[in-house]
Amino acid sequence: GMDVPEQLPLAMVLERLKPWLENPSKKKLGQNVKYDQHVFANHGISVRGYAHDTMLQSYVLEVHRPHNLTSLALRHVNRTGMTYEDLCGKGKGQIPFAQVAVDKAAAYSCEDSDQTLDVHGVLWPQLENDAKLRHIYELEIATSEALFRIERNGVRIDAGALARQSNDLGARILQLENEAYEIAGQTFNLASPKQLGEIFFDKLGMPVVKKTATGARSTDEEVLEKLAEDYPLPAKLLEHRSLSKLKGTYTDKLAQMAIARTGRVHTHYAQAVAVTGRLSSNDPNLQNIPVRTPEGRRVREAFVAPEGKLIASADYSQIELRIMAHLSGDEALLNAFKNGLDVHKATAAEVFGVSVDAVSSEQRRYAKVINFGLIYGMSSFGLAKNLGIETKAAAAYIDKYFQRYPGVKRYMDETVELAHAQGYVETVFGRRLYLPEINGGSGPRKKAAERAAINAPMQGTAADLIKKAMVAVQAKLDAEKPSIQVIMQVHDELVFELPAAQESWVCEHIPAVMASVAELSVPLLAEVGVGENWEKAH
Secondary structure (H helix, E strand, C coil): CCCCCCCCCHHHHHHHHHHHHCCCCCCEEECCHHHHHHHHHCCCCCCCCEEEEHHHHHHHHCCCCCCCHHHHHHHHHCCCCCCHHHHHCCHHHCCCHHHCCHHHHHHHHHHHHHHHHHHHHHHHHHHHCCHHHHHHHHHHHHHHHHHHHHHHHCEEECHHHHHHHHHHHHHHHHHHHHHHHHHHCCCCCCCCHHHHHHHHHHHCCCCCCCECCCCCECCCHHHHHHHHCCCHHHHHHHHHHHHHHHHHHHHCCHHHHCECCCCEECCEEECCCCCCCCCEEECCCCCCCCCCCHHHHHHHHCEECCCCEEEEEEEECCHHHHHHHHHHCCHHHHHHHHCCCCHHHHHHHHHHCCCHHHCCHHHHHHHHHHHHHHHCCCCHHHHHHHHCCCHHHHHHHHHHHHHHCHHHHHHHHHHHHHHHHHCEEECCCCCEEECCCCCCCCHHHHHHHHHHHHHHHHHHHHHHHHHHHHHHHHHHHHHHCCCCEEEEEECCEEEEEEEHHHHHHHHHHHHHHHHCCCCCCCCCCEEEEEECEHHHHC
């Protein structure tokens, strides 16, 4: 018997609180509201009337700082308080919250609420008086609500398909091990850098690409990729690593993560983590499933629709290049999008000085790498590596590109200059992306911050757009088609589960809503695909 004083019965407390919690006119403030919403929903209460979330206030005001309550209270109101560890202990000796003494638990909970209110008192006025930041904050609040619903919906997983995939992957992994032993002429531990080093450099005489901090010969991913260009063994190891990771992270784990009763997994979207304004997803991480490999695409086949339903996937087409056109105001780029040209073909025509009709598939591929490379602030060295050409040749392509698209060059130079001057850059909608290393840091770190400064407004604006799309699409579904659910958000893509009869409605209306969430100087284009699983819909 724990020394527990008489407590109110949980059912009674919830029953009393429920009308207030579910009343939208009674305004609530929270820290990480979406989490609390799930806890209440698990007890049959759908909270209405959330007005503010201090975690999101902090995320909008200072994206690069920590957003947990302990940090916020210390930073903004100079308060320290009890931590969860103070209450429950650490590590092995940690007790569940249910076993904490009632008086202590009460003090901890009340202090949490009190600190949240104090922090809100400092952060909200800063947002309230800045129209752009306030707009971004209101978008984040609306997004939180949309994400709560996506997480609640979850997505159906085909456990049988995953088991077959795990089986196939296991066999292939074993085969790769044997092929590796064959090439090496001996068995060895594929996970031991020391043994790899001996086989690579001593036995097989491969060149040492780079050394680790301790002076050992490195066999990391980058080294394997370099050596795989000339040697079969590292290529086998790379494949072995990627398949093992896929099996360990996805095909073995996904089905276990599903709720047994429904066969659905419910990812968790972290809204205040990525510094560009993007979402991140975990347990399971939906954004990491490789799209480039057939094995990765097979994993998407296990995300299925229940009987009588379909999966639809809608995504923005070339969103970051369109945003680059808008931000830079470059004539040639704007024209390509306004006239609905294949933008990579158009770029190839400019860079290689041929007519659009004469562009070869190889030239288009080069142009595509250049287009995406420039979005990420890629150097001529990076471009050369990507295309497998000399750095000099890559530099010439970049020069030629900038001659044909002077607006892009101007945008890049001005953005880097602005980042140095104010320490942050902005998205089209005014989200602030801070770059703490832009004026400090060593040479390479400063260079990385400059590349980030060029990319952040594009990635950040894309993130703003997809959030606007989620909110607008959900409102449209609530008003017209409540039987259609949004079940995932991955980068620039929204995924739906719909009754089969609604296929034509989705194909007509969803892209239109997504294209209309903002007026940029180039048209936004969204495309949708439908199928019985995520891979088929993609």
